[in-house]
Amino acid sequence: MRELRAGILGATGAVGQKFIELLADHPWFKVTALVASERSAGCRYSEAVNWIGTADIPASMASMEVLPLGGDLPCDFVFSGLHASVADHAEPHLAKAGYPVISNAKSYRMDERVPLLIPEVNPDHIALIHQQDWQSNGYIVTNPNCSTVGLTCALKPLHDCFGVKAVHVTTMQALSGAGYPGVSSLDALGNVVPFIGGEEDKLVHEPNKLLGFLDGNQLQKASIAISAQCNRVPVLEGHLECVSVQLDSNTTPAGIHQAMESYSSPIADLDLPSMPAKFLNIFDEERFPQPRRHLDLGQGMTVSIGRIRPCEVLDYKFVVLSHNTVRGAAGGAILNAELLIKKGFLHPRGNF
Amino acid sequence: MRELRAGILGATGAVGQKFIELLADHPWFKVTALVASERSAGCRYSEAVNWIGTADIPASMASMEVLPLGGDLPCDFVFSGLHASVADHAEPHLAKAGYPVISNAKSYRMDERVPLLIPEVNPDHIALIHQQDWQSNGYIVTNPNCSTVGLTCALKPLHDCFGVKAVHVTTMQALSGAGYPGVSSLDALGNVVPFIGGEEDKLVHEPNKLLGFLDGNQLQKASIAISAQCNRVPVLEGHLECVSVQLDSNTTPAGIHQAMESYSSPIADLDLPSMPAKFLNIFDEERFPQPRRHLDLGQGMTVSIGRIRPCEVLDYKFVVLSHNTVRGAAGGAILNAELLIKKGFLHPRGNF
């Protein structure tokens, strides 16, 4: 398979940097375009970026010239780490220009023609791409919000086995979810902020799209009642969520455990490079999972679950942990792109 | 009113130290006995204790000799900051010996003859003391667990106005709740531990006793279904709780707000020294309350509430903050003692 050329939109931002870090040695993709705001365009990437990663900027990208949005891009498709305010306009513009846009931005996640995708959960939703009529080969595919992804991965086996009727979720979200500089240290240190703008609304809607099914060309969303309470806690990476679920049919804690443990990922045989060895990792120790300890399981792509037990109000409760900047952002988008290749939706764009 | 002489059991522990700090300038109580384990007995208090407070040991107590459990104590009553394993035996022993025991230990909280008391919530439960037959003037009165108190204070007005049917609560609890040395810094820093031994069970049972009513000599517990998920977060003091409630009758967010705002504390006219000016403080800013900012409202005795809004699964949800070592431990016990004085249950024990 020929290596595909990837562009990164919003390359100097926190999500953009994570794309660069994760794509540095990717076997299928080669980063050939770094796109940022007018202010950065024309600079070498290493000069334009305030690099926040713990490793160095990958040498191959440090010296690349940053490109502006707007012109032709020397790549076969783009990853978008744009802020929604920019993505609103830029992503359809690029799709129309013929670029597949694999986006982490929230702008088009709930658009009914745009797949909102977690490969292990709803790979068939890719078919929605055919609803997108940009008069070109371009399209938009999105991954869910960082707090949605862990919850939805945990709900999927339960929804398949028992039907999920209602969900109550309280999140304890990491600081890196707010980007850089993001949260002031004076608000973060030794404190909890019980509010994250727009977050609870995403948790109400995105899982229902992700757990919906395709009825012909139409996506029928699930109709799970979801109540979310979102908190920012002084943790660097890793969103921890306390979840209670109400189910359509009866089971036991062991039944919940079994459903999760034996969940058969629909992409298990595709051998995608970013797919973790274990999609869901279930802990028996009641003090696990913990963000600092279990963040990096499966290179940050495994979703960890623990403390499965009966709920006195709904039916069962448990704890979910996922890596917010890998599985919940750049890593999730890259896995989406890998799936798109395997499914025949990503190709070389011709010479230029 | 003559000043009463107070003893402190477990005086070298974290709760004992908080008692000492809060009683240093108390207008009604004078600390005359510091009681600790055999190991400390006979030492000056300043030598026996590993003082963790931010202010100095009150001068009047620094030089007091630490007394052992077991003998006569030169005081009219005792505050107990004992661990349950010691309190199990020591508290009834002292009650039998004629000492009123105002305890923060969990040992007898759920005993049906022992009042579990929050003065602003259920002052009438004091009458249960009459069920205690120790053949002496001694008795035991308890305050609830640190994570119970904030929740119960917030539920009380709702239970009075609308009836509370079910509660879902997720706590984010401070490190000081685990005592000293308590949680290892390697577990705490930049991490969340989604488990606190025994804590969820207390949250299920204690509020139902606190919100029960006296039917003659019998306490009829409330029958609220409560589901709790308890987490330890890297915050020094202040337990934050995300609460959802299901009510018996209909209301609106404004109705919830109004019920809390206009709740009439049954002890409002008693003028107790530790009573805060405001029992419940309700925030309109959606990012409040926060532990680090609002911890000390009402000298740590005010309970803060925010983000009152509809819940998509139960009826309404909100956030509660309370100071875990003041309102949730030593301060709560002191307020109980103040109420007992006003109600005629605490007296000088005669000369000795």
Place this chain on the structure above:
Amino acid sequence: MRELRAGILGATGAVGQKFIELLADHPWFKVTALVASERSAGCRYSEAVNWIGTADIPASMASMEVLPLGGDLPCDFVFSGLHASVADHAEPHLAKAGYPVISNAKSYRMDERVPLLIPEVNPDHIALIHQQDWQSNGYIVTNPNCSTVGLTCALKPLHDCFGVKAVHVTTMQALSGAGYPGVSSLDALGNVVPFIGGEEDKLVHEPNKLLGFLDGNQLQKASIAISAQCNRVPVLEGHLECVSVQLDSNTTPAGIHQAMESYSSPIADLDLPSMPAKFLNIFDEERFPQPRRHLDLGQGMTVSIGRIRPCEVLDYKFVVLSHNTVRGAAGGAILNAELLIKKGFLHPRGNF
């Protein structure tokens, strides 16, 4: 004594907010003017400010209208919490207009006609005011940088008794020193940043001005060689400094201790409201002082010292702690204003 009317420049900033907090119940000063940028002018203070304090905005100030820089101010003098970039121009302008300016800004600290003042260290430097010829009754008085003040207070008794020849200081400075939002939580949490722009230079120069002496109208600076290494650590408030000193004459650790303990503050008999009961507090426990524990000694105005011992390279070494936003900023400026009153430099400005 008639209460003086104080204005606060930069009232919405972090230092301005601390002025407001500390002046809320001040016996000598009444805040009558809150001055901020054009953007805030005309708004109520409570609407203009992003209040970061732990207590509420003092009620008397919450509803005051914010005034712009430039016009007449309804006050007898001003405290300046301005950024240097604004203070550069605004402070002389106000001095010329007849306002005494008690400033925390760095702009004029090293100006030879402007007193750089710590009342317990160099109250006589006030006389430099007479060198300021603004054709009016206005003048500028400054307090030192937050990292300078603790060091200088500790050096003063040593310089008096033994002569200080050289100083090596490594600082571990709190996050609040960078204002709000200041340091990103992603840089602060679980990290140390070994650089603070401009800080080391202030530590080299300011102590030499503070420890200088007045020779007629001229200030003769001290000539201590000072080497500083400044670090930002994840502490909310309180700068801790590891200091080594080389002295002109011989002594012992006990001699150092004695010099500090017996230092006679030149303002001890002035009874200034913000003067702490103890100027220098010396710890014998080798693990003290610690920021979180000893920050608030003397309402944040006491400087704490510990671990006095011989230095293998210079002569002696020790640790100093001071409260960076109280003693090191707003509290220091207020103490300066109190001294100015007692010394006859602050008066009512006449009616308007």
Place this chain on the structure above:
Amino acid sequence: MRELRAGILGATGAVGQKFIELLADHPWFKVTALVASERSAGCRYSEAVNWIGTADIPASMASMEVLPLGGDLPCDFVFSGLHASVADHAEPHLAKAGYPVISNAKSYRMDERVPLLIPEVNPDHIALIHQQDWQSNGYIVTNPNCSTVGLTCALKPLHDCFGVKAVHVTTMQALSGAGYPGVSSLDALGNVVPFIGGEEDKLVHEPNKLLGFLDGNQLQKASIAISAQCNRVPVLEGHLECVSVQLDSNTTPAGIHQAMESYSSPIADLDLPSMPAKFLNIFDEERFPQPRRHLDLGQGMTVSIGRIRPCEVLDYKFVVLSHNTVRGAAGGAILNAELLIKKGFLHPRGNF
């Protein structure tokens, strides 16, 4: 080369766990004996240990039976992560029994017959082994204290080029240096503790042994005057140190930079598995190195240096960062063992 069988003493402790983590996939060593206290002996390792690592216990070791100290050990040599109180007796006992002991304990570091070893600094000190006369093939080799190693690695090129006369060092040390549970979270969070028992003394003596030279069979220690001030800061891993040096001969900051940059490691051509690609990494950005960002350079074996500049009191100053549990403990000991193999000091112990 045949794989050697390694035992780990103190296998359940924090250092022991780090040995296990780092040796899991080691190309030259295979862990065949896990040794811990009587209490753990006989248990499976996974049951005996309170595993604090972020990855799982390596599968090959999880099920091994823990052995007691005292009997024969099925290994060719041992790594010791024992507490000094146990190592005092156990290490010579094992050496006498014929086991090479590669120790991280402080017990024999300053013994004149025992090499205190950093392979890049003083590999020739290995020859001291010949001074050890245990009547067997056993011996003891030690690595320095976690705070010594970074400092000494930075001093080595300067001592070679210019001669180091005096050093002033202030450390900001990570919590993991205190083991588990180690520092209480109530002491650590948002605080600095300006004291670490015994640490400053190690910094005074160990570098002088490490920078000494072999005069025949005798080690002539260096005679650098070193003054250390040690602090515990709320950082998980990575010791940061502010260093000032006085040199015997003149140079410039560029000269310091050049000496460090061009330092030629005496083991550069040995190709040891744990040797980092870069021994010393020098930053030009003045806000670097930082613990959280640069901790893992060279898999935690690189020592980072930054902010090289003149010192106003001594000659030059700079900042050093090293990984305290890798380079400063288990990783350092493993590199020592690798060197011992290459130099012919480690062999299979014969059959058993």
